[in-house]
Amino acid sequence: MSSNTMQINFVLNHEKVQAVIETHHTVLDVLRNTFSLYGARESCGQGLCGCCTVIVDGKSVSGCLYLAAALDGCTVQTVESLDAGGSLHPIQQAFIDCGAFQCGFCTSGFLLMSKQLLESNPDPSEAEIRNHLSGNLCRCAAYPEIIQAVRLAASRINTAQQEA
Ligand code: FES
Ligand code: FES
Known part of the structure; x- marks a missing residue:
């Protein structure tokens, strides 16, 4: 060496x-x-x-x-850790369902930051989502759909936890 x-x-x-x-x-x-x-x-x-x-x-x-x-x-x-076990993480599924990307170049960063946010704040407001993701840029300007996807993922995760 x-x-x-x-x-x-x-x-x-x-x-x-x-x-x-x-x-x-x-x-x-x-x-x-x-x-x-x-x-x-x-x-x-x-x-x-x-x-x-x-x-x-x-x-x-x-x-x-x-x-x-x-x-x-x-x-x-x-x-790459998000879909461990073969199924998509709820945040990944929400990004697909909301069409929260176009070229997808920025998406991995947004997914990881969104996951980090929901782990510390399971029901973030739109302002809190915007603030947490403010260091991530999307040249395709998919911001409205990204916010929508984070909110959808939060709702699905919370519902699943209540039903468990
Ligand atoms: S490529 Fe690292 S912050 Fe832009
Ligand atoms: S989806 Fe293209 S840069 Fe964000």
Whole structure:
């Protein structure tokens, strides 16, 4: 291992993994090039659009800027974890049902941020949804449908919990 490489060990979508990385590699580099996870995407490359969002130890980070070296010992969640078990997460289904995307380039970031919101606030107001998703940009301007989808997902999750 050269002086600018290191091994990192972390939990990725519920599995313990390890990778040898270069110290300048970003999270996005490692997810895409080492683990073939392509859901998080690079758009602005400057931490401004949310297309590269991943969740690290429960907090959303910009995968285009966050250094992979900082993942050592962390728990990482990407959009690929949402349909674990073969069925869509209620947030994914709501995005489909509401037509909350056009090109879909921004969608993985919106899905992860929406899931994070509903885990901490199961019944958010429209203002709370807008505020939580304010760091995510959609060039196709599907914002009304995205808000609608988050509200639909919240309602379905809450109904399912009441019936359980
Ligand atoms: S690509 Fe990372 S924030 Fe835009
Ligand atoms: S659906 Fe195209 S950028 Fe959001």
